[in-house]
Amino acid sequence: MTSAPAVPQTARYTWGGDEFLFVEIAEDMSLAANFKANAMATLLGEEDIAGVTDICPANASLLIRFDPDVVPPSELESAVRALEDQVVHASSRVLETRVIEVPVWYDDPYTNETGARFRKGHQRPEGNDLDFAAEENNLESAAEFIRRHHESAWLVSMVGFVAGLPFMFQIVPQEEQLEVPKYLSPRTDTPALTVGHGGCFACIYSVRGAGGYQMFGIAAAPIFDPAQRLEDFRDFMIFFRPGDIVKFRPVEEAEYLDIQAQVEAGAYRYRQAPVTFDLERALDNPAQYNKDIMEQLNGV
Known part of the structure; x- marks a missing residue:
């Protein structure tokens, strides 16, 4: 256990x-x-x-x-x-929630360009944030870090800091958690929808602004929609809620741009499915529980 x-x-x-x-x-x-x-x-x-x-x-x-x-x-x-x-x-300790697939363009040019402008405030001036994260977690490469990042589920533990920003906690044994320190000196710029990481927490920056988390990629669709143009925001301008479970899915440039076009047309919908989060199962066998949660998205 x-x-x-x-x-x-x-x-x-x-x-x-x-x-x-x-x-x-x-x-x-x-x-x-x-x-x-x-x-x-x-x-x-x-x-x-x-x-x-x-x-x-x-x-x-x-x-x-x-x-x-x-x-x-x-x-x-x-x-x-x-x-x-x-x-x-x-x-029994269960919560009714949902599992959501979030498309991410890892190692993208936007966050890499931003990271290059702020290397003086970084622990590792050479390379990029993914290279640093791989080293910090004793992994062979940035590609291995990306695989570990998207192959497990993440629990939205809270939403805040700026409007709609979710903090996410990895549902894996403690010894397998990805952990990366924040920048030594915070940036004055972070692209909107940057997928970041600080300590044991992942996040998605809902808007452009300052930040200190390491940057691994950029999400393809908005998570904060004040105009509530998209169907997923019909009830509220903020997409994520505490208790949501996130599955990151890697995409390349072509799919990223296609999703952006769907967003612009007001047609994009997140893949999501209802799920019962069972704390005991998550603690007893997180590896199997991850697989079971991900299966809820099949057929959606």
């Missing part, structure tokens, strides 16, 4: 001014801690407590914004503690 940081039975509850309740589930990110954050957020949303205005699950915590004139702080804390107890003592 995969070892993971222990998750305390009871979280730490603190207040942020008059309008925020912060629930710290664990100091370290783990599948178990993140599952607890998402499960509590889901249950709290279903409770539909008057006065609760925002529910924001993160890597290993939960932030709740509320109106103290509508729901007293002590009443809210009691309700959230009851939900935590419900999650801790649940007979």
Whole structure:
């Protein structure tokens, strides 16, 4: 069975001014801690407590914004503690979510050009970020790193930093996780839809801007659509949700450009399928669980 940081039975509850309740589930990110954050957020949303205005699950915590004139702080804390107890003592630990295929042009010219402009702020001035990532993970080549990156599933642990940016945690045994340090000095530029990596987390930059994660490629389709032109954004301008499971799929330039054309025409749809995320199965046999999750996309 995969070892993971222990998750305390009871979280730490603190207040942020008059309008925020912060629930710290664990100091370290783990599948178990993140599952607890998402499960509590889901249950709290279903409770539909008057006065609760925002529910924001993160890597290993939960932030709740509320109106103290509508729901007293002590009443809210009691309700959230009851939900935590419900999650801790649940007979099964599952979440209904979805698995999504994300096409990525790895080792693309856009991120390579950007990386070349910022080598002075990088640990390895020669080569590119993929070369550095391969070395850091004791892999033979950048191609081997890319294979390891797209052959496993990634759990969206939280969404934030900038609008729509997903942080993703690899569903593999801890000793097999890809880990890469951030740039020594952050960049002032990162192409929109860059697939990045810092520490143990992958991400997709939703918009162009500053950044410090290593850059491995560029996603072919948007993940943030303020105009909500595409069907996948009909309900909300932000595509990813905490608890989503991502499967990166490598594409070459021709397919990347074809997808871009579909986006421009308003016709692109992400391949996705509903899936039940089972924490125990993910911890017991992550390799097999990865295969089982990926099979959900067959026929979509």
